[in-house]
Structure formats: C-alpha cells, structure tokens
Amino acid sequence: MQSYVAFLRAINLGPNRKFPKAEIVAATEAAGCTDVATHINTGNVRLTSPLRSRAELETALETAYLERAGFEVPTIAFTPAELLAVAEDALDLSGARSDLERHYLYLLKDEPDPEKVAAVEGRSDEVNTVVVRGRVAHVLLGPGYAAGNVDLYKVEKALGVVATNRNLNVVTTLARKWCS
Structure with missing residues (x-):
C-alpha cells in the first residue's frame, strides 16, 4: 500500500462545483483507498491506495469523483x-x-x-x-x-x-x- 496526498482542482469555487469533504471522503473510499483524511474544504486529501502508479491512482480518483460529484475533478497526487x-x-x-x-x-x-x-x-x-x-x-x-x-x-x-x-x-x- 502506498500513501499519497492528492490535490483536487477547481472544487467549491461556485454554486455548480460543490464537493463537500464528506463526499470527497466517500468517493475516495469508493475508489479503493483507505486512511482517507481531508484538510480544509479546498480539495486536499491524504489516502492510502493499493495502486502503485500515480497515473493509475489519479485516473481512479477522477473516475470516482466524476461519479460522485457529477463533474470532472482533475486530481494531482504526490507521495509524502x-x-x-x-x-x-x-x-x-x-x-x-x-x-x-x-x-x-x-x-x-x-x-x-x-x-x-x-x-x-x-x-x-x-x-x-x-x-x-x-x-x-x-x-x-x-x-x-x-x-x-x-x-x-x-x-x-x-x-x-x-x-x-x-x-x-x-x-x-x-x-x-x-x-x-
């Protein structure tokens, strides 16, 4: 399992791109991640994933976020x-x-x-x-x-x-x- 810090782009900026912390956590867990935590409501997420590739993780999260939020959420991940x-x-x-x-x-x-x-x-x-x-x-x-x-x-x-x-x-x- 690999830990990551993911940064979500362009959420909670206006009335049509709301993605509350609880929804982010649920979507991140739906993507197969564990140990999920958020910091302030601007799209900062700590997680652990079985995916070893950053690109695979970003794709999995973006798919889960689109499904949960109803809009695309570009995601940029870094290891700790x-x-x-x-x-x-x-x-x-x-x-x-x-x-x-x-x-x-x-x-x-x-x-x-x-x-x-x-x-x-x-x-x-x-x-x-x-x-x-x-x-x-x-x-x-x-x-x-x-x-x-x-x-x-x-x-x-x-x-x-x-x-x-x-x-x-x-x-x-x-x-x-x-x-x-």
Whole structure:
C-alpha cells in the first residue's frame, strides 16, 4: 500500500462545483483507498491506495469523483516524500526573498515542456519570479506584484499542463501534518 496526498482542482469555487469533504471522503473510499483524511474544504486529501502508479491512482480518483460529484475533478497526487521535498524547497525559495508578499505553488499533473518552462520563467522581473522545478511552479510575488510581468492566473495555461494552486502555508502545513 502506498500513501499519497492528492490535490483536487477547481472544487467549491461556485454554486455548480460543490464537493463537500464528506463526499470527497466517500468517493475516495469508493475508489479503493483507505486512511482517507481531508484538510480544509479546498480539495486536499491524504489516502492510502493499493495502486502503485500515480497515473493509475489519479485516473481512479477522477473516475470516482466524476461519479460522485457529477463533474470532472482533475486530481494531482504526490507521495509524502515528494510533497515534503516540495515544501522544503518552497521554504528555501521564500526564505531567500525578504520582500516576498505572496508565494503560490502550482502543483502540476505532469512535468511541463522545457521550452514552456523557459518562457514562463522568462516572464520573471525584479519584483516577481516564477521558478519551475519538476511538477511544481513556484510563483513568488514581491511588493506591487499586481503591476509586474508575472500573471498568476496565466502560469498554468502557459505551462500547458493540468495544475492546481495552493499557497505556501497550505503546502507546508500539509507536509508537516501528513508527511513527517
């Protein structure tokens, strides 16, 4: 059995995409998972699965979520070791920026094409920075970030992969809570 932390994309954003925690747990268990827990109602799920492949797990969860919620729920999974490494890297990046106002992490289903990574990272300026490492894009926003070259909402589209974002606090909290 393998443990995972799964991140659900685009749930509980409006009246038509409601997916309460209890329903997420029930659907996750219906997909054959055990030891299911959620953290806040934004689609953060810890689970244990007999599936050894991340892709198989994501497909099984997406199928169960579609059946239960009635809409597609893209799902991005990390092992606890992977998420712990992501959190540690994020803290290092944040710690290197004394002027940092916001730090968002786009958690990516797949590694993006290197040319797309270069283009997105190339939008960085003296205030805002995008750093892509594997299946994570760190968006580091400094003072006056709204006026910079980095558009938080265009990062996922520019990378061309399915993603969901979380802030630094959520990622580090989950790493402490579920991965230590």
